[in-house]
Amino acid sequence: MKPLPPDKNGIVYSQIEVNGVNSLVLVDGTILEEAFCWQDRYILLFVINNLGFEELLFIYLFDTKINKIVDEARIGNLYAYDFVSDLQVISEDTIFFKFITKYGWILKLFDQPVRTFPFSFKHFFSIKRPFSSIRYFSVVPNNER
Template sequence: MIKKLTNIQIYNNTIIINGHESKVHVDGTCLEAALLVDENYILLFVTFDCPFEEILAIYLLDLQQNRIIDKAKICRMYYTDFFSDLVIVSEKRLSFEFMIEGGWTLALFDKPKKSLSHLLPMSVVKRPFSLTRYFSLKRNV
């Protein structure tokens, strides 16, 4: 189950939950959206407020471990855009618009999946090296 949150803020790159610092730091300055996933995770959409080269960072925060367990960045050199049209499609799937026509679909996994996607070059989506993923990110065609 995914639901929108309003009690999340970012201050000096630190996530603030209900007015308390979480000790979790993220890149970016503008919190675009925060979603509670299955009461155990928070999905954050954060932009960098850079007028000539905007970046959207997506973070999955595990509330029990108080750490980021998965992340992705959508960016392209010398390209700017706005995050918009966030829609919760189902219990584990949502869509949004950023940078490309047609937008994106983010699918959350019930449990971590093995991933070798770091071997495939993706020019727009950047993800750190990891053998497991907690969500997938695909272009809507």
């Protein structure tokens, strides 16, 4: 991750670098908390924006073959402050981490992209995802496993 200077609106983006090579892909956030390689093709990135009392966690799945973010999620709320902690690889496709909630989150990567309803109201106020009917991973509060 290479943070860029703020744009004219004061928003800071970062560029993804893979093995020191700039991918030219821009993402929100400035601090890389963790990165995982998956299936020798994807890189799962946990990135925070470090804005003080409006902390957001951005989760990106970057496809190195097509040089593109294929799925993403954002966790956080206004006036919430926290950091990613207790990050654990539970299995080859499942990761546990804590951020904002007491019990943490479970992220599950899918072997193949799955068709889903384009958006969900279930976690509407805590998890934001782009409008899409294809998902490469799910992220849910740990107490819902």
